[in-house]
Amino acid sequence: MRTIDPAKHAARRQHIVNAACELFATQGFERTTTAQICKAAGMSSGNVFHYFPNKRAIFIALLQDDKDEKAERLAAAKAGADPWAALLDVVRFLAAPAAEPLAPPLAMEAMLQAHRDPELAELLSQDNTDELTVITELLTEAAAAGQIDPDLDPGHAASWVMALIASMYTSAATEPSFDPAGQLPTLLLILERFLRGEPHEHRTGGAPPRETNASAVAR
Amino acid sequence: MRTIDPAKHAARRQHIVNAACELFATQGFERTTTAQICKAAGMSSGNVFHYFPNKRAIFIALLQDDKDEKAERLAAAKAGADPWAALLDVVRFLAAPAAEPLAPPLAMEAMLQAHRDPELAELLSQDNTDELTVITELLTEAAAAGQIDPDLDPGHAASWVMALIASMYTSAATEPSFDPAGQLPTLLLILERFLRGEPHEHRTGGAPPRETNASAVAR
DNA sequence: TCATAAACCGAGCGCGCGATCTATTATTGG
């Protein structure tokens, strides 16, 4: 007899996913051939298809990993005492992977593939809903604490916060000269001015005005 | 003898491009087969390849058309007397196609394809540079007129204005419930608060404060 | 030790793709 070792099995799957990751990011899902994945993973096609039923399953596993990891760390990021500070932490955390070379093109590829693949669409949709919930809660708390413009609808504003973060990924994926880490202060400045609204009316909460952001984009 | 009629020839090409447009938007470039394009255009494969050397050329022609049309109308939009009003016109004009059903997925598809196709990348890059130049000029003028925060770098801010507009397309392409026309006021509100900066210091220009935007996102 | 099943290999299959080729029809200038 011989039993499967779940740890070994998972590690082998992960090895394949990692190999495919770079290919999917640089070439896209469709143009990446299973032969390329086999070569990159250093194993035969027979073996790769021993671990995954088809190419699509490899892509889904890749996104599932990202989703799990993100959800796990999101819970920690929002655990700040001050809503506004917690919001900035969440934004910084969600925007951080845009600085990695593979994440932006992969994210775009995932969005496009989700357009035709219902299972993928469901996966990303859950992911987005989770983020939206967290951010909406933080915005609601921040509004209650008088830290942001109370006239903004939290859910509505939250979706725009997410859109702003997403634009870090699209910019990084499309413009080679775009530097996500360097642009983060500007992102935060835009969010601050958008969410706080008229500063002389609403800057009464626990968070102090953050002049550092404004000075970061000065010429 | 028989000469080609340029008008007829161009019209026939356009007919093929129009047929392919919907397919590319809904299925993506790779998954759209030449057979589908032939069927949609109502002609044989032999005839389609009489007008285009290959599938890629159809996609490029599609984007070239969009670019020409946009560049033409952009020149008109920026011809306003007041820089801030002209900027809003340009933003509205650039964001408008996001409300069409095909434009958002097509734009995303184009971005991704440009990642691997140098010719496509060149096409979109020129396009972006043109937009950036126009917006940068308007921001510079607006800053000189005291209508926006003078501490912002015009070129830097312009690229974020474009990113904001682009997020209308990505949101429209990824979230079925996203309503571009309805979200336009919020986009303008974000831009206004970002660009004007501290309102009590800089709201001295020709454009009056636009409370209508703020009220549009109130719950 | 040895039976058993997991892990792995790589030749190759079937299919559908982008593109071609030859043939036929329509249209124009002279």
Place this chain on the structure above:
DNA sequence: CCAATAATAGATCGCGCGCTCGGTTTATGA
């Protein structure tokens, strides 16, 4: 009217793809 050639058709081709399948090797429990 008659070449000449554009416009159109559609069968077909070669290739490369995702994936399968039979066989071999390796590891594990009893």
